[in-house]
Amino acid sequence: MTVLKRILNISLREVRNLVTNPMYFLFMVSAPIIVVLFFTTFLRDGQPVDMPVGVVDQDNTTTTRRMVRMLDAFQTSKVVGQYATVADARRAIQRNEIYAFLYIPAGTTSKLLASRKPSVSFYYSMTTLTSGSLLYRDLKTIASLGNAGVIQASLRARGATDKQVMTYLQPILIDLHQITNPTMDYNVFLTTTLVPAVLSLFMFLLAAYSLGTELKFETGPNLMHHAGDNIWIALVGKMLPMFFIFLNIFFIYELYVYYFLGFPHLGGPWPIALLGVLTVTASLGFGIFMFGLVPQLRMSMSICSLWAVLSFSLAGAFFPLASMDAPIQSVANLFPMRHYFLIYQATVFNGYPVSSVWINVVALVAFSLLPLLVFPRIKKALKYYVYVP
Amino acid sequence: MSKLYQDICDICLVWRDEMKNFVHDEGILLFCLLIPFAYPLLYAWIYNNEVVREVPVVVVDDSQSAFSREFIQSVDASPDVRVAYRAGSLDEARRMVEQQKVSGIYYLPPELETNVLRGQQSHISVYTDMAVTLYYKAIFQTATAVVGEMNKDIRISSMTALTTQRDEEISAAPLSFDEVAMFNPAQGYGSFILPAVLILIIQQTLMLGIGLSEGTRHERHKFLPQGMRTGRAMGLRLALGKGMAYFMVYAVWTAYLTLVVPRWFSFVMIARPTDLILFFFPYLVACISFGLMLSWLVRYRENVLLLVVFTSIPFLFLSGISWPQSAIPPFWRMVGSILPSTFAIRGYVRMASMGATLGDVLVEFRALWIQTGIYLVLASIVMRRSAKS
Numbered sequence: 078m079t080v081l082k083r084i085l086n087i088s089l090r091e092v093r094n095l096v097t098n099p100m101y102f103l104f105m106v107s108a109p110i111i112v113v114l115f116f117t118t119f120l121r122d123g124q125p126v127d128m129p130v131g132v133v134d135q136d137n138t139t140t141t142r143r144m145v146r147m148l149d150a151f152q153t154s155k156v157v158g159q160y161a162t163v164a165d166a167r168r169a170i171q172r173n174e175i176y177a178f179l180y181i182p183a184g185t186t187s188k189l190l191a192s193r194k195p196s197v198s199f200y201y202s203m204t205t206l207t208s209g210s211l212l213y214r215d216l217k218t219i220a221s222l223g224n225a226g227v228i229q230a231s232l233r234a235r236g237a238t239d240k241q242v243m244t245y246l247q248p249i250l251i252d253l254h255q256i257t258n259p260t261m262d263y264n265v266f267l268t269t270t271l272v273p274a275v276l277s278l279f280m281f282l283l284a285a286y287s288l289g290t291e292l293k294f295e296t297g298p299n300l301m302h303h304a305g306d307n308i309w310i311a312l313v314g315k316m317l318p319m320f321f322i323f324l325n326i327f328f329i330y331e332l333y334v335y336y337f338l339g340f341p342h343l344g345g346p347w348p349i350a351l352l353g354v355l356t357v358t359a360s361l362g363f364g365i366f367m368f369g370l371v372p373q374l375r376m377s378m379s380i381c382s383l384w385a386v387l388s389f390s391l392a393g394a395f396f397p398l399a400s401m402d403a404p405i406q407s408v409a410n411l412f413p414m415r416h417y418f419l420i421y422q423a424t425v426f427n428g429y430p431v432s433s434v435w436i437n438v439v440a441l442v443a444f445s446l447l448p449l450l451v452f453p454r455i456k457k458a459l460k461y462y463v464y465v466p
Numbered sequence: 467m468s469k470l471y472q473d474i475c476d477i478c479l480v481w482r483d484e485m486k487n488f489v490h491d492e493g494i495l496l497f498c499l500l501i502p503f504a505y506p507l508l509y510a511w512i513y514n515n516e517v518v519r520e521v522p523v524v525v526v527d528d529s530q531s532a533f534s535r536e537f538i539q540s541v542d543a544s545p546d547v548r549v550a551y552r553a554g555s556l557d558e559a560r561r562m563v564e565q566q567k568v569s570g571i572y573y574l575p576p577e578l579e580t581n582v583l584r585g586q587q588s589h590i591s592v593y594t595d596m597a598v599t600l601y602y603k604a605i606f607q608t609a610t611a612v613v614g615e616m617n618k619d620i621r622i623s624s625m626t627a628l629t630t631q632r633d634e635e636i637s638a639a640p641l642s643f644d645e646v647a648m649f650n651p652a653q654g655y656g657s658f659i660l661p662a663v664l665i666l667i668i669q670q671t672l673m674l675g676i677g678l679s680e681g682t683r684h685e686r687h688k689f690l691p692q693g694m695r696t697g698r699a700m701g702l703r704l705a706l707g708k709g710m711a712y713f714m715v716y717a718v719w720t721a722y723l724t725l726v727v728p729r730w731f732s733f734v735m736i737a738r739p740t741d742l743i744l745f746f747f748p749y750l751v752a753c754i755s756f757g758l759m760l761s762w763l764v765r766y767r768e769n770v771l772l773l774v775v776f777t778s779i780p781f782l783f784l785s786g787i788s789w790p791q792s793a794i795p796p797f798w799r800m801v802g803s804i805l806p807s808t809f810a811i812r813g814y815v816r817m818a819s820m821g822a823t824l825g826d827v828l829v830e831f832r833a834l835w836i837q838t839g840i841y842l843v844l845a846s847i848v849m850r851r852s853a854k855s
Contacts, residue, residue, distance in 0.1 A: 100769055100772060103772075104772050108776065112776070112780070115780055115798070116780075116783075118795060118797075118798070119783060119789070119794070119795060119798050120789070121795070122793060125789070125790045125792065125793030126793065127792065128790055128792050128793065129792055167648075168826065170648065170649075170820065171816055171820045171821065171822035171823075171826045172816075172822070172826045172827075173791070173812065173816060173829075176790065176792075194642055195642070196642045196643070196644055197642070197643055197644070198643070198644040198645075198646060199643065199644070199645050199646065200646045200648050201645075201646070201647060201648065202648050202649050202650075202820070203647045203648065203649060203650035203653050203658065204649050204650050204658060204787070204815055204816075204819050204820065205658065205786075205787055205788075205789075205790050206650075206653065206655065206658045207788070207789060207790060208790035208792075208793075209647065209650075209653070210603060210653075213645065213647075216643070216645060217610070219643075220643035221614075223643075241585075243587060244585055244586060244587050245621060245624065246617075246621075247587065247617055248582050248587065248588070248616075248617050248620040248621070248624075249533075249578070249582065249587075249588055249589070249590055249613050249616060249617055249620070250587055250588070250589050250590070250613075251589070251590055251591075251592055251606075251609055251610060251613055252589050252590070252591045252592065253592050253594075253606060254591060254592065254593040254594070255594060255596050255602070256593055256594065256595065256596060258596035261596075261599075261602075263599075263789075266599055271779055274779075275776050275779065278775065278776050279772075279776065282771060282772055282775070283772075286768065286772070289768070290768075293766075293768075374768055375493050375767065375768055375771075376492075378768055378771045378772075379493065379496055379497075379771065382771050382775040383501070385775065386775060386778060387508070389779055390509070390512050390513075391512070393598075394597075394598065395598075395599075395600075395655075396512075396513060396518075396600065396655045396659075397518060397598050397600055397601060400515050400517070400518045400519065400600075401512055401513075401514070401515060402511065402514060402515065405511065405512055419566075422595075422597035422598075423564075423566065426596075426597055427563075427564075427595065427597065429564045430564075433564055433565060433566070
């Protein structure tokens with residue numbers, strides 16, 4: 078038999094496996110779709126809106142009420158409760174009713190009118206960083222608007238024009254250029270790393286699983302027989318169907334987020350396609366390699382899952398890797414997701430040339446080639462290994 | 467009476483049998499002993515530095531004036547940003563961003579000083595790489611703070627009619643704002659994400675351990691320990707006996723995760739011990755019953771890895787820590803209320819970092835008890851069915 082025919086035979090044999098064992102359909106098709114839908118619908122607002130905040134207004138004048146209305150008018154916050162004292166408001170945070178509150182002490186307005194510089198406080202819980210920092214931003218705006226209002230009134234009274242007032246208030250302005258994600262869409266930040274990390278977890282596990290089940294059900298010798306005792310033919314034939322299915326799933330995910338949901342992709346289609354291919358080959362390669370190192374179904378899958386779970390942190394998309402300790406920064410290079418993230422943010426997200434991250438591309442190619450090192454071990458395992466549960 | 471005694475004897479038999487199984491299974495030992503011990507340490511190390519400091523930026527100073535130097539010096543002196551390079555032009559600066567040498571650009575235009583002195587508004591441009599939110603936050607907030615201070619000084623110096631220094635300060639900013647970040651005052655990433663991760667580890671490793679154990683029983687068709695009677699309330703006796711085994715181990719782990727780890731890594735932990743004991747009792751029972759109930763999905767022991775591992779990140783999101791609870795879409799909020807981890811994380815974070823009492827987390831406490839009741843009944847039914855098959 079020719080090599081191609083043998084590979085085709087083994088691939089057909091593998092397709093039969095994939096069809097008969099429901100786990101494959103579940104984790105190659107259903108679960109990825111669920112995960113993509115989960116993150117994209119969960120984060121569909123892009124930014125949290127109408128987060129509950131409270132007010133302790135002990136002054137209660139038109140000026141302070143205007144400040145409260147201003148707070149309420151922001152998209153991020155919604156005033157849901159008035160509390161008599163700071164202690165009451167703090168308890169409301171502890172009971173999860175509000176995430177932050179504005180405290181206006183008695184006498185604020187009269188001090189303001191008398192130019193005695195009153196003080197207003199804003200308390201916000203940082204146990205959820207996302208809500209905390211967004212509410213902090215609202216507070217900053219209120220603070221400057223509040224001050225601006227007072228200054229504006231006094232300057233107008235002295236006959237200044239609007240333009241003069243603006244210049245006086247803000248002699249220097251900041252122009253912010255949020256390159257590529259101007260709306261600060263968290264869906265873009267989170268989904269583009271979390272979904273590929275979950276997909277790569279499935280690839281890790283299923284690659285090890287499909288090889289391990291050959292041992293478990295003692296079909297390894299049969300596989301080697303079909304391959305004419307050639308491990309290359311056996312593995313290429315065996316992994317091809319899985320590679321194509323996962324590649325398609327990954328492309329469907331990319332198509333969905335970049336072209337249907339319109340996530341920023343300045344790099345255009347080529348980096349997206351390249352990243353898809355590299356992520357799939359590197360993840361499957363890693364799974365096969367782990368199985369080769371520990372040719373045992375459960376242990377190889379366990380190691381793969383432990384590795385994959387750490388990928389979420391070590392990709393460095395949320396808490397940047399550069400702020401972690403040096404040993405962790407080095408170890409992170411052993412995680413395909415780290416390289417995925419660097420290539421993604423440089424080429425797809427920011428549209429820089431692939432050459433700017435060539436080293437990460439090389440790393441993913443290396444992950445794809447890792448199994449070559451353990452071919453002999455896998456061959457031995459498939460032929461002679463006896464399953465121990 | 468003797469019937470009850472018999473039941474207790476049976477429960478103890480199952481308990482002993484499950485414990486034997488536990489210590490003889492490397493898979494269970496890995497997920498129920500090594501992981502709960504080691505992963506918290508690993509995560510604590512990863513997020514050890516808590517905050518992002520000294521984010522490198524490049525400055526393009528076309529102004530070359532006192533103002534621009536003041537801006538550059540203040541920005542460089544701030545804890546969050548470091549002026550790593552100076553570039554001659556915006557294009558050069560952009561190339562540095564592209565080469566990942568810096569994460570942002572401050573551009574000071576030539577007319578900066580002249581405009582300010584002429585009494586016109588001038589602009590400072592901030593360009594940030596949006597791939598990592600924390601970099602964006604550091605670069606933008608630092609610029610805002612520095613420009614805010616500079617603006618105040620400019621306002622003061624442009625006032626001529628006023629006399630005392632205090633008058634000038636008040637007119638520049640009539641209202642003072644105090645910002646108080648509560649409960650996680652350093653705004654640390656670790657303090658924010660770790661408590662939730664620690665609680666989630668309990669549930670996920672329990673599900674893995676129980677799934678492995680039950681999967682093995684399915685493979686071997688051996689559900690009842692020797693000497694145990696069948697018949698009345700068999701499912702409940704099995705569930706309670708197995709539950710005792712896991713409860714015993716996880717009572718220790720819960721103490722380690724909620725008391726020891728936070729102390730070692732000095733995270734805020736101000737919950738009262740009695741509250742913790744009362745709160746985590748239903749959590750553990752609910753998790754164990756949840757795991758036993760889901761074991762009917764596990765026909766082969768390896769499958770549990772595929773089923774459980776990938777859910778960790780979605781479960782973390784459903785708890786409302788990484789994404790504010792008020793912003794979770796209603797459908798996913800409903801899904802989240804199925805999981806014990808959702809309520810346990812919410813309750814623990816508020817008790818441990820905010821100092822809430824059990825009375826403040828009554829909603830979560832009740833929900834855990836309801837889950838405990840429902841899942842224990844369902845677990846008994848599942849146990850009975852598997853034993854009969």
